[in-house]
Amino acid sequence: MNANQSAEERSRVVVIGVGLIGASIGSALTQQGWAVHLRDAKVSHARVAETLGAGSVETPSASAVELVVVAVPPRALAGVVRTALETYPYATVTDVGSVKAEVLDTLWGHRELHRYVGSHPMAGTQHSGPTAARADLFADRTWVITPHRRSDPAAIDAVTRLARACDARTVIMDVDEHDAAVARVSHLPHLMSVLTAGHLTTMGEQDLALAGPGLRDVTRVAGSDPGLWEQILTANSAAVLSELRQVRDDLGQLIGAIEDGAAIRSDGHRDTRALRDRLARAVTGTRRIPGKHGAPAVAYQQVVVEIPDTPGALAKLFADVDELGVNVEDVSIDHDQNRQVGYLALAVAPDAAAGLAARMAGRGWFVQP
Amino acid sequence: MNANQSAEERSRVVVIGVGLIGASIGSALTQQGWAVHLRDAKVSHARVAETLGAGSVETPSASAVELVVVAVPPRALAGVVRTALETYPYATVTDVGSVKAEVLDTLWGHRELHRYVGSHPMAGTQHSGPTAARADLFADRTWVITPHRRSDPAAIDAVTRLARACDARTVIMDVDEHDAAVARVSHLPHLMSVLTAGHLTTMGEQDLALAGPGLRDVTRVAGSDPGLWEQILTANSAAVLSELRQVRDDLGQLIGAIEDGAAIRSDGHRDTRALRDRLARAVTGTRRIPGKHGAPAVAYQQVVVEIPDTPGALAKLFADVDELGVNVEDVSIDHDQNRQVGYLALAVAPDAAAGLAARMAGRGWFVQP
Known part of the structure; x- marks a missing residue:
């Protein structure tokens, strides 16, 4: 999908509610060449979002819309999702609310519910409103998708494509587990x-x-x-x-x-x-708590070198560590109360530890096994 | 006081306990030309701090010491302060513990208590130990000084000079109020x-x-x-x-x-x-919560401009705001439900608000009074 494709070929999406999250989604999808239509109860918000490149305020033909993203406040979610299912007869409808069970419970029994799949991008800032929007708000963030037992597989796919177009990492979860x-x-x-x-x-x-x-x-x-x-x-x-x-x-x-x-x-x-x-x-x-970008928190490994009781030894030890060019994440001093000797503990990435230990030993330092 | 003065003229200080705080104080004072002597129950810690420029591990003549800074763990504070008062007969003794009443209560009645004045620099990092020390750790931070009713005025002055040499801002508080x-x-x-x-x-x-x-x-x-x-x-x-x-x-x-x-x-x-x-x-x-450097949190003032219902108006509005070069801290969109019009609210420093409003009005925008 790119901006050179004809209007007929582009994925056509309606974003309802263009606060921070809605306008950021609009901006990300517009950059990916999707045709984005913006709607908001506050017309000026939609206009601001349009000015900032999040899409167009023009009304699309309802039957041409493939995906609707509902990004309104929590209290309004279920009603707007229901209206969207009824307004856009062929569209997958998702919402980006941070609680998932209430919408589903409210709409349970609706005959078009198979076209609704909830989702929740784990992103935000302390600012709000369309002027704070950023196309890269979701980059490398988790975007939870919460299918239910009546979801169409095609609807789940459509929401997955949405999250990926925003550069997010998708995770599938049950609604109640998510909440x-x-x-x-x-x-x-x-x-x-x-x-x-x-x-x-x-x-x-x-x-x-x-x-x-x-x-x-x-x-x-x-x-x-x-x-x-x-x-x-x-x-x-x-x-x-x-x-x-x-x-x-x-x-x-x-x-x-x-x-x-x-x-x-x-x-x-x-x-x-x-x-x-x-x-x-x-x-x-x-x-x-996992580290940034969903990576597990890194457990560094310690290489512990004895500090000899000779003048200038510690300065030389620091100089040798520097020279070896290993990325030392943290340095601390340990002490043996009984033997009255000190140790320099160097925290390094696990795959660098053995090499650093061997090279320090090669330079004559006593490295703890 | 500077490094060119003879050893006899330099302020002579003993820092006891060279973890993060003690070693940082030693480094700051050394940079200011003070003669700093380092002591730690763990000899290797004192050596590390010396290597990093926090002072010397040499033992000074006890009667030449003017100031002792006790930077040991809370549990050891009172005992080390007492020993320091008895070891250094002419020195002001301070501690940098984060709780002040316990030391004073423990030492109350000691005949040398007039030379003790507690203090508490509000600084630290998530790291600990002398290798994390920084001479600028206290720059622009608050350093609380907690005199008591038996404190010598000269001792209060000595602790104030210490805090200022570390580039901190001093605040005087009662011990119990501090705690x-x-x-x-x-x-x-x-x-x-x-x-x-x-x-x-x-x-x-x-x-x-x-x-x-x-x-x-x-x-x-x-x-x-x-x-x-x-x-x-x-x-x-x-x-x-x-x-x-x-x-x-x-x-x-x-x-x-x-x-x-x-x-x-x-x-x-x-x-x-x-x-x-x-x-x-x-x-x-x-x-x-006060802002950085102890300044009160800035309350921004809003300049609210009506968004006209004409194509391209909002883009022009943004362009005009940019051109005026005022530092806009936050932008949001407000909306009048009844009149169906939007407003752009610009948050700026209070002293810039009137000027921005006048200049936007001068460019033909309707600015809310």
């Missing part, structure tokens, strides 16, 4: 950020002057559009409540762990093991 | 991140594949050293527990708000107002 997963990895973290940010409204200015980058990280997503999130959380309330109740239990246990750690026992010591276990478990949790 | 403030802006957000990250350990791989940048933001600080945080949270447990209990109440109310929003009332509608209020309150909270 439970986003409750866990998106909606719950959002609410934890909301609780943290809401608590800031109770503080004095002087307290806030001590805020560091950690606070900004934790509260960033809480700055998102409350109207949109109200709808997302309401649409996915059962799954969200289940996660929140688990976290309420966790919070109670955390409070208990800190109380225990604060109490001085009869032997004069404190027992902070429960607190430490919770902190360590959180570190384990952060390591489970 | 309550960091419980709110640092320790509580850390624990919210810990709860969120800990919850990830209960999820399947497939769920985690849907993780986006929001989850990474919220959980980033939970990846920090559990051993260090165990000590910080235990040292500040009273203030931390008070915040956690408030958040537990907030969480209960949030659960209630989502339950209310999920229930369909007898009139067939849902009442999501309580949920929406909580989400809106969180947005207000995020806006209270």
Whole structure:
């Protein structure tokens, strides 16, 4: 498909709702040579999106439309999907809402439901509206497709082509599995950020002057559009409540762990093991998050070199590491309390570790086996 | 003070504990021409810091030392501060721990306490150890100084000079106020991140594949050293527990708000107002966080221009805004449902708003008053 093909040959798509997501999809598909028609309840939004290259505001012939992408707010999704199924008799209809069960439940029993397949591109920015649109918003992002038992295989294919034209990676999931997963990895973290940010409204200015980058990280997503999130959380309330109740239990246990750690026992010591276990478990949790582009988080391998007790040895050690040109991701110093010697631990990619160890040993360093 | 002065004239400082913070302080002071002596229970750490330019591992004459900076883990702080007061008879002693009351309470009654003034530089990275040290770690960061009622004015001055030599901005606070403030802006957000990250350990791989940048933001600080945080949270447990209990109440109310929003009332509608209020309150909270370098978060002002209903008008509008060369921070489209017209809202710095409005009006646009 490219821009030189005649209008009749081009994939014809209607994007309904040209906020950030809809206008970005329109821009990506227009760049791929698709014929994109834009619709929005706010005519000026569609015009802005057209000006920015997301498609045309012209009305297509309904029977020529092959695909409809519904990108309206969650509360309006089911109604607009239903109307689209009835307006465009040969089109596959998808939506890009972040909760999938509610639309399907509402439309269950509709005679054209086989042409509807939900989907969910995992992308966004803190900005909203068509002026924030970018054709590359979905590049390398996950785009979940959620077929149901009445979906036409051809409709699933059409939505897969859409996601791929936007340069996204597709994942097929069951509707309920999807909603439970986003409750866990998106909606719950959002609410934890909301609780943290809401608590800031109770503080004095002087307290806030001590805020560091950690606070900004934790509260960033809480700055998102409350109207949109109200709808997302309401649409996915059962799954969200289940996660929140688990976290309420966790919070109670955390409070208990800190109380225990604060109490001085009869032997004069404190027992902070429960607190430490919770902190360590959180570190384990952060390591489970896949890296960018869906790659698993890289586990670096450590090459540990003994630091000899001679003047200038460490400077020479650093110089030798530099010279070998291996990409060292992290450097730390370990220490053997009993032997009173130090070790330089070099974190490198697993496939580079053996080579680095051999070459350092070849230069006379004692490398830990 | 500069490097050309004789050894006798240079400020002589001992840094005890050369992890990230201690070694960074040593590097900053060395660059300012101070004579820095490094000590660490792990001799190899002091050697690494020396190699990286943070100072010298030579032992100074105790009576020549003017300032001692204690940068050891929280649990060891009070003991090391006490020993420093007794070892260096003329030195001001400060520590850089993130909780201030415990050290003071432990040492209260010590006859040399007037030479001790606590402090807390608000800086750090996710890395630790001397190899992560940077002389500019404190540049433009807040460095809290917490005098007590027995502090010598000269000791407060000495700690102020230390912070300024590291290029930090100093703030004077009462010890208990400091500890309550960091419980709110640092320790509580850390624990919210810990709860969120800990919850990830209960999820399947497939769920985690849907993780986006929001989850990474919220959980980033939970990846920090559990051993260090165990000590910080235990040292500040009273203030931390008070915040956690408030958040537990907030969480209960949030659960209630989502339950209310999920229930369909007898009139067939849902009442999501309580949920929406909580989400809106969180947005207000995020806006209270001061910007970088301690500046208040900038409130932009909007210049709103009507989008005429003529072909190409919007493109011309964008072109005119570009030509005027005003720094536009955000652009959004507003819409008047009744009049069916659109507006382009341009967010600009408050001092640029009136000029932009006048110049757009001068070019024939209708600018909202």
